Amino acid sequence: MTTPPVSRRARPAKxxxxxxxxxxxGLEILDRxxxxxxxxxxxxxxxxxxPASxxxxxxxxxxxxTAMLDAALAQVPLASDGTWQERLRALAAAATEAMSRHEGLAAVALGAIPTGDxxxxxxxxxxALLKEGGLxxxxxxxxxxxLFLHVAAAAAEQATYDTKDTEEEDAIAAADRRYAALPADKYPMITGLREALFAPGDRATWQLNVLINGILHTPAR
Amino acid sequence: MTTPPVSRRARPAKxxxxxxxxxxxGLEILDRxxxxxxxxxxxxxxxxxxPASxxxxxxxxxxxxTAMLDAALAQVPLASDGTWQERLRALAAAATEAMSRHEGLAAVALGAIPTGDxxxxxxxxxxALLKEGGLxxxxxxxxxxxLFLHVAAAAAEQATYDTKDTEEEDAIAAADRRYAALPADKYPMITGLREALFAPGDRATWQLNVLINGILHTPAR
DNA sequence: CTAGGAAACGAACGCCGTTCGTGTCAAACA
DNA sequence: TGTTTGACACGAACGGCGTTCGTTTCCTAG
Structure with a gap:
């Protein structure tokens, strides 16, 4: 009874x-x-x-x-050019990118069979691309x-890096120091290969190549 | 002032x-x-x-x-026998199993560079196994x-199936019906290959084979 | 002009993670 | 032995959260 009913017209027509x-x-808030x-x-x-509304x-x-995830996936360009392998890589990379751009959405995709449009x-x-490849x-x-599993996982990983990075310090640098301090007798390979473990390079593309090559060399059953 | 201080000895020595x-x-509660x-x-x-305690x-x-995750990973048997590929498959499968047995732990692993003992x-x-393979x-x-990314992702997926399944109905059956109802002109491949999409079989092992074969056929850089 | 139904929403319920300040109590020191 | 001290324990509270319930508002169809 205290607040007089302010006319809805007072504000620019909600x-x-x-x-x-x-x-x-939701996507705006998530991104911002x-x-x-x-x-x-x-x-x-x-x-x-x-909230009730x-x-x-x-x-x-x-x-x-889930709805936000599918909205994000609407941004994935479905066509590109090159060989079927190149187009498949591009598609997978685009899907990963779309999901990783919004923190937490990839996690939604991980536990569910895709059903969004x-x-x-x-x-x-x-x-279609895989069939074009003759499988x-x-x-x-x-x-x-x-491929879907990998895309979701890679996006989830990427998203957490994008989020946690530059707060305090690089997560990779922290892990590097951790690995450097490991006892060589208990973790011989990690200490021995530490440089390689943190070697720079385009791992994402390499991973997709691994999947494609592996798929071509591994018939089901 | 109402509750008389019950002697701690009243109960079997906390x-x-x-x-x-x-x-x-935590693990007990998670599992139960x-x-x-x-x-x-x-x-x-x-x-x-x-809770404050x-x-x-x-x-x-x-x-x-994170601590629970590492505790769960302590159960992974590190040794087995066979070729290096067989041992690698067994190791990855065991790690997936260990993580998927506890709902939600795999998600923890997905966003972090492994640092637990x-x-x-x-x-x-x-x-060690990969080096044994000559890489x-x-x-x-x-x-x-x-491999770690895949193990975590596969475990996360498996864990959600284990959890959500048998409540109301199988998630796969629901997806199957969804796919069956799709318009064939917009989703020609899905409708055409629907049977194959839900074909039974040991996908987990096949996935590991894909990864290993792919890795062998795809040198870094 | 009225009846009905969908949409909107204020208020509340029962949780949550985490912090703060105060107790408790055993070991360390005098 | 008496006292200090500091780690541990914990009751109480803060500021949230997702979701539901019951009511009000408002548009539409008759």
Whole structure:
């Protein structure tokens, strides 16, 4: 009874709620302030409402994050050129990039069979490229499985590096010092190969090459 | 002033707190009641104390989970027999198994360079096997990187299946129905290869074979 | 003009991780 | 032996969180 009902017209006509704006707002918050800031309350506040209002369009926080993941995957370009292997590498790299750009989304992808519209488009495209490479059906199917797993994992790893880096110091430098201090008798290989372990280079591309070459040399069953 | 100070001797001499018992208790709770039940308060209650007491031995919940991960990795048998490839497969499979047996621990491993004692032992052993296979230093180093990433990812995936399965219905069956309902013009490969996509078989072993074969056919740089 | 139903939302519930300040108690020292 | 000290233990609280319930608001269809 204390607050006089301020006319809604006082402010510039609040945009109506919808699943889409909620997902978009979630991505904005995630990108701007990180995973910890992505709370239902925070999303609601950004939309100038209360948390309860979100639950009309979103079942749980997890549901929201799944939707955000698929929205992020909409950015993956499905076509490029070159050999089928080059196109497959490009596709996988793009998917990794899209997922790693938003902290925490990759983790959502790790525990679930892809069902989002855009995830399925990527999957479909991957299957096409593998078939173009001459693989039999089952090998191609198992291969997309493995590729998706790798893409999600690589994105998760990359995302945490992007996040934790430059706070205090490089995580790699810390690990390097840790490895340097290991007892050589208990960890002979690590101490012996320490330089190689931290050798610079494009590991991501190498990893994709490993997967593709491995798939070509390993028929299913 | 209401509760008379019950003698500690009334109960069977409470075990003293320590980092180890906290970690062990955490693992018990995780295995018995799942990731959601793994709260500081719950661990404290199990140890018949308050949450504040844990912070003498554990810095954060994350610190606890990292310690739990390394404790779980202590169970990985480091030796087996056969060719170096067979031993490498066995080692990777054992590590995956150990991590997947405890829901959520694999996720901890995904975003961090391994630094735990037991994780490093596994890593050292892997390096030794790869060198035994005749790989050069850098390729071996990059290979353990990839293998660890895969092990963590595969464990994370496996753990979520173990958890979510048999509640309501199989997740795979749900995905199968979803794929069956897809429009064939937008997702031609998925609809065409649906049978292959859900073909049964030992995918885990095949994936490890892909990695090993790929590594052998893909020198670093 | 009214009835009905979907959307919005204020308030609350029962949790959570973590911190602070105060007790407790055994070992170390005088 | 008496006293100090410092590590450990912990009760209480802070400021959050996800989610639900019951009510109010408002648009639409009749």
């Amino acid at each position: 945009a109506p709620l919808s699943r889409d704006v909620i997902v978009r707002t 302030d990180g995973l910890d800031a992505l709370t239902m309350r925070r999303v609601a506040k950004e939309l100038d409402t209360g 979100l639950y009309v369009y979103v079942a749980h926080r997890d549901d929201l994050m 855009n995830a399925l488009l990527v999957l479909d495209r991957m299957l 039999d059906d089952v090998t191609a199917a198992w291969a997309v499985d493995l | 075990a003293p707190l320590s980092r180890d018992v906290i970690v062990r208790t 009641d799942g990731l959601d039940a793994l709260t500081m308060r719950r661990v404290a209650k199990e140890l018949d104390t308050g 844990l912070y003498v031995y554990v810095a954060h919940r994350d610190d606890l989970m 037991n994780a490093l032992l596994v890593l050292d052993r892997m390096l 050069d230093d850098v390729t071996a180093a990059w290979a353990v990187d990839l």
